[in-house]
Amino acid sequence: MSVAKILCCLLLTCHLSEGKKLKGNRTVVDTEQRRVLKVKQPYVSSSIFRLFLEGEDTCTVDPLQLHTLTSCGFNSSNPLIIITHGWSVNGMMSSWVFRLARALKANLIDVNVVVxxxxxxxxxHYPIAVQSARTVGKDIAHLLQSLQAQYQYPVRKAHLIGFSLGAHTSGFAGSYLGGSEKIGRITGLDPAGPLFEGMSPTDRLSPDDAEFVDVIHTFTHERMGFSVGIKQAVAHYDFYPNGGDFQPGCDLQNIYEHVAQYGLIGFEQTVKCSHERSVNLFIDSLLNKDKQSVAYRCSDNSAFDKGVCLDCRKNRCNTLGYNIKKVCVGTSKRLYLRTRSRMPYKLYHYQLRIQFINQTETIEPSLTISLAGTKEESREIHITFTEMIAVNRTYTFLITLDRDLGDLMLLKLRWEGSNLWKNMWNRVQTIIPWGGWKRKPLLTVGKISVKAGETQERTCFCAMENDVQHVEVLQDKVFVRCKEETTKPCRRRHS
Known part of the structure; x- marks a missing residue:
């Protein structure tokens, strides 16, 4: 276990001994808490609401004196976004709060942002903060109801964005609000896992808390019986970037990069890197509008890794982040994607399907391919099989690239073989230089197709020569985009 993971686990474990007792003795929330809040009754908020202005400047809003909203520059014609932080170890406002607020104001312009x-x-202590999350949820609900009463402000124009424990807090706000009108949208950024995993919908963020709920899971890697972020699906759309358990660029080996970027707090950044990646992915969706990350519905991460889930029919794919398509769905949808280790995080997803006519019995197959399109050429991509190649069987792989290749035109394939085979062939060539073996073993390739996830275009490839599509060991074989008449069966089968 890496030092970063150990520290993260110990940090939460020291606060959870008390929490396990609370979880075992959790009681149903009393009916008084579940009643719709009455705006007319005096209500003292335990939270402070700050209308974001610019930089790190804010203007404090008093829910009991809503004229402070006007003096702070609140515009009732504009949508409202409420950012809610999570559990705090040091008692200070995290820097991501202001980075997110700035990104929202700069890119949406006509919007009210409240922290x-x-x-x-x-x-x-974490278990106590968990209990307080309900109180803060009630505070947010009261603020929204005050706006509704004073300004006739529809709560469907409100978008709550909560990180970690703040995600569940936003959910509690939606459940406390009650009434026929729901909050328009709640976005959960890696909702907290401890004391929430496996709980009923009323005791965590759930799809019932708003008209539309989306969640980004980035740190569900389980250690010591719990994970920092919740694993289970808790929204209409649950996104699991890179499987949702750990994120690229967040290993201990990246600590030097984090220290260079953040100074002395670089080590802390390494510890919470995966957890806060959910925030950075959301900010990325605001800053890089031309590079929106797309995720695909799949049963699990293992199936996604095999490349079988790049389908957008019937809302099977969606955009991660602010610009998500808010499609009404009955049950929670799990969506997966791969990302880069830094912003912009977008990767382009491709599905490779390749059929082999013959079989390899004793040689482990290992292929290298590269693609060329009308815009770019790809690097060499290594394709490793976990089993021997079988006769007349089609294999599917997921390929991710950091650039859009455009319309695919050419595919180059090389059969690497295994190191054992390479050494054996070199020795045979040395001993029998005149060619004791008439020719190297061959792989006979059948159909090859590549589907671009972002465009849903499938391209079939044929050998350049008019011969059977044989591939020798260590030989570069070039395949080109098939002519239109030869691609119809391929397109009809896989579209």
């Missing part, structure tokens, strides 16, 4: 400051409650 929920509940540091006094969040800077407690």
């Amino acid at each position: 929920t400051d509940w540091l006094s409650l969040a800077h407690q």
Whole structure:
């Protein structure tokens, strides 16, 4: 286990001994808490709401004196976004809050951005902060109802964005609000796992809390019986970048890069790198509108790795982040994608399907391919088989590239063979230089097709020569885009 993971686990474990007791003795929330809040009754908020202006400047809003909203520059004609932080170890506002607020204001322009400051409650032992999350949810609900009463502001124009424990807090706000009108959208950024995993929908963020709920899971790697982020699907659309358990660029080996970027707090950044990647992915969707990351519905990460899930029919794919397509769905949808280790995070997904006519019995197959399109050429991509190649069987692989190749035109394939085979062939060539073996073993390739996930275009490839599509060991074989008449069966089968 890496030092980063150990520290992260110990940090939460020291606060969870008390939490396990709470989880075992959890009682149903009393009916008084479940009642719709009455705006007319005096209500003292435990949270501080700050209307974001610019930079790190904010203007404090008093829910009991809503004229402070006007003086702070609140515009009731514009949508409202409420950012809610999570559990705080040091009692200070995390820098990501202002980075997200700035990205929202700069790219959406006509929007009210409010930051929920509940540091006094969040800077407690984790189980106590979990209990306080309900109180903060009630505070947010009261603010929305006050806006509804004072400004006739529809709560469907509100978008709550909560990170970690703040995600469940946003969910509690939606459940406390009650009434026929729901909050328009709740986005959960890696909702907290401890004391929420496996709980009923009323005790965590759930699809019932808003008209539309989306969640990005980035740190569900389980250690010591729990994970920092919740594993289970808790939204209409649950995104699992890179499987959702750990993120590229967040290993201990990246600590030097983090120290160079963040200074002395670089080690802390390494520890919470995967957890806060959910925030950075959301910010990325605002800053890089021309590079929106697309995710695909799949049963699990293992199936996605095999490249069988790049389908967009019937809302099987969606955009990760702010610009998600808010499609009404009955049950939670799990979507998967791969990302880069830094911004812009977008990767282009391709599905490779390749059929072999013959079989390899004793040689482990290993292929290298490269693709060329109308825009770019790809690097060499290594394709490794986990089993021997069988007769007349089609294999599917997931390929990800950091650039859009355009319309695919050419595919180059090389059969690497195994190191054992290479050494054996070189020795045979040395001993029998005149060719004791008439020719090297051959792989006979049948159909080859590549499907671009982002465009849903499938391209079939044929050998350049008019011969059977044989591939020798260590030989570069070039395949070109098939002529239109030869691609119809391929397209009809896989479209």
